Amino acid sequence: MAAYRADDDYDYLFKVVLIGDSGVGKSNLLSRFTRNEFSLESKSTIGVEFATRSIHVDDKIVKAQIWDTAGQERYRAITSAYYRGAVGALLVYDVTRHVTFENVERWLKELRDHTDSNIVIMFVGNKADLRHLRAVSTEDAKAFAERENTFFMETSALESMNVENAFTEVLSQIYRVVSRKALDIGDDPAALPKGQTINVGSKDDVSAVKKVGCCSN
Numbered sequence: 027m028a029a030y031r032a033d034d035d036y037d038y039l040f041k042v043v044l045i046g047d048s049g050v051g052k053s054n055l056l057s058r059f060t061r062n063e064f065s066l067e068s069k070s071t072i073g074v075e076f077a078t079r080s081i082h083v084d085d086k087i088v089k090a091q092i093w094d095t096a097g098q099e100r101y102r103a104i105t106s107a108y109y110r111g112a113v114g115a116l117l118v119y120d121v122t123r124h125v126t127f128e129n130v131e132r133w134l135k136e137l138r139d140h141t142d143s144n145i146v147i148m149f150v151g152n153k154a155d156l157r158h159l160r161a162v163s164t165e166d167a168k169a170f171a172e173r174e175n176t177f178f179m180e181t182s183a184l185e186s187m188n189v190e191n192a193f194t195e196v197l198s199q200i201y202r203v204v205s206r207k208a209l210d211i212g213d214d215p216a217a218l219p220k221g222q223t224i225n226v227g228s229k230d231d232v233s234a235v236k237k238v239g240c241c242s243n
């Protein structure tokens with residue numbers, strides 16, 4: 027009972043979606059963040075699943091409801107329902123499979139076609155632990171993220187590298203957008219933060235590109 031009450035005790039609830047090709051590690055990023063679990067033999071997701079976790083941002087409790095669907099077309103949830111109400115997204119590719127990086131443009135288009143223009147997008151290169159198999163350079167991915175005005179991080183669900191950072195950065199950025207909006211009666215887009223590169227956490231490889239002009243139309 028107490029656990030139930032605690033779980034419902036939050037200030038903000040944000041829906042965040044995971045997208046990207048099949049096998050890039052979306053479900054393992056989710057299980058690592060919400061349950062600290064990883065599976066080497068996880069099966070392809072069928073339909074849609076979601077999990078929640080609450081974190082503190084400033085003095086507020088932010089509860090993330092994170093949705094996960096299949097990368098494979100035939101197993102996917104209904105597109106419009108999946109994206110409805112999403113305020114954040116992790117667009118995941120696999121650093122060892124270049125084709126998953128090439129397909130990111132298609133995923134981004136689908137995402138932008140179905141969501142609000144203020145959505146916070148984190149571009150995620152997963153499986154960074156497989157150093158000897160790397161097929162996508164950090165520089166190429168960073169350049170893409172800068173071009174598309176999204177945040178960027180490389181992660182490893184296996185080694186728990188940057189998983190926490192990737193999700194909490196998305197949630198804090200959403201919180202920033204939402205709380206500034208709430209404060210800014212005039213709804214002046216110029217009041218929102220604009221582009222610069224910021225570092226998150228202490229590791230050198232943890233960088234994020236602050237979304238430029240995220241809230242102007």
Ligand SMILES: Nc1nc2c(ncn2[C@@H]2O[C@H](COP(=O)(O)OP(=O)(O)OP(=O)(O)O)[C@@H](O)[C@H]2O)c(=O)[nH]1
Pocket residue numbers: 046047048049050051052053054055065066067068069070071072095096097098152153154155156181182183184185
């Ligand atoms: N080495 C390594 N393997 C990973 C990592 N993340 C996931 N995997 C493996 O990659 C495979 C696919 O992971 P999933 O999480 O099921 O991928 P998915 O993106 O959810 O795939 P779909 O549900 O089909 O869209 C599994 O065998 C995982 O164990 C990682 O960070 N490092």
Ligand SMILES: [Mg+2]
Pocket residue numbers: 052053054069070071094095096097
């Ligand atoms: Mg999956």
